[in-house]
Amino acid sequence: MKNGKKQTRLSGSERTDQIYSVAAQMICERGFDATSMSDIAEAVGITKAGVYHFIPSKKELLFAIMSYGMDTLEAAVINPAREVADAEQRLRFIITNHSMLIARSSTDDGHSPVTILVEEELGLSPAHRRKLRQRKRVYVDLIRSALEQLQADGKLKDIDVTAAAFSLLGMIMWLARWFRPDGKLSREQVAEEICKIAMGGLLK
Amino acid sequence: MKNGKKQTRLSGSERTDQIYSVAAQMICERGFDATSMSDIAEAVGITKAGVYHFIPSKKELLFAIMSYGMDTLEAAVINPAREVADAEQRLRFIITNHSMLIARSSTDDGHSPVTILVEEELGLSPAHRRKLRQRKRVYVDLIRSALEQLQADGKLKDIDVTAAAFSLLGMIMWLARWFRPDGKLSREQVAEEICKIAMGGLLK
């Protein structure tokens, strides 16, 4: 111990959790390439080699963080949505809850693992990219099937279902780029606005 | 000349144009960080030092490419839109033409300078970022003012204008992520679909 920095030794799982958490925050704020393993190590308070005692590689780290983002989305939006029987209510649920999730994790200069799901695909290996894409496809299919059901019920406007599904997602994901928690609209309000606009554009 | 590669000497402006064009394509396809100056040099057919004879730095290169993307957007969408007197028609013009522009430059694995305007902000210096943000703000203000005019005319639904403007942009920008020229919808069709969905969500 040469300087005043705290030198607390942590248990393996504690340290691992801390590394993932710190790395997630840094990567979301500054980008994957702009965040070096030494940066992460310094922020955690140990050496780079110390980090590699717990983490196999930088790519695995990114994959784990993005998987965590997907886990969050599934837990907060996708799985609960499946419990909603009515198609229109299910769609409303998806829009508002996903919007809230994005808005909740937006800060002034950083994003959460839920939002970098989209941005850092280039850093992944082909195998990892394939896995995450598949999970995303499940989500898109959930939205599309809700739209198709509405179409079958004659409630949908005369629009292409695919274009509708992705336009919906675009509105929601774009939130991360402009929403500010200290703005004039609260998280709840902005989620409500997006739901209004989207449902107005889709339903007859 | 050691191998069979062509060794045509070009004039300064020709070479400069070629470098910008090749670099733009590569950076859009593979990302800014994943494209090294040596990669660009090799693709152009000269040495890295040769590239630096025409280009001051990598950051300037990125800024120039993104500025070009913004130029394109202004020429194809923003400036012509100002000539449309009716607010509703102006909004329709913006949506369809911006969508067409995005769709036109989407390929299977690459994007054009118009689409990376969004993705590679992190690679810019603060001063450059500020300049581009200001140009983007002008565009957002154009959309917002059209919406406000519609609101004053009582044609707009009861929605927040800011949320509406950004939702619109989200739908359009997201196109770059899912539209494929070989898909079942043509560029014109997809632009029309987005216009329908958006206008349906915004207008009474």
Added chain:
DNA sequence: TAACTTGCTTACCGGTCGGTCAGTTAAGTC
């Protein structure tokens, strides 16, 4: 107390990055 495990450090590796510099070579001009 001795053996073992494990959290962690110091020192280092090969490789690549953006960028520079001192020249070399081709083309244009007089």
Added chain:
DNA sequence: GACTTAACTGACCGACCGGTAAGCAAGTTA
């Protein structure tokens, strides 16, 4: 053919990257 200009090369630089090997030191177990 001499001179100038400008396109371009080859060799190199320091910095930093992701990742590793060997060993130390603190806690656990026998």
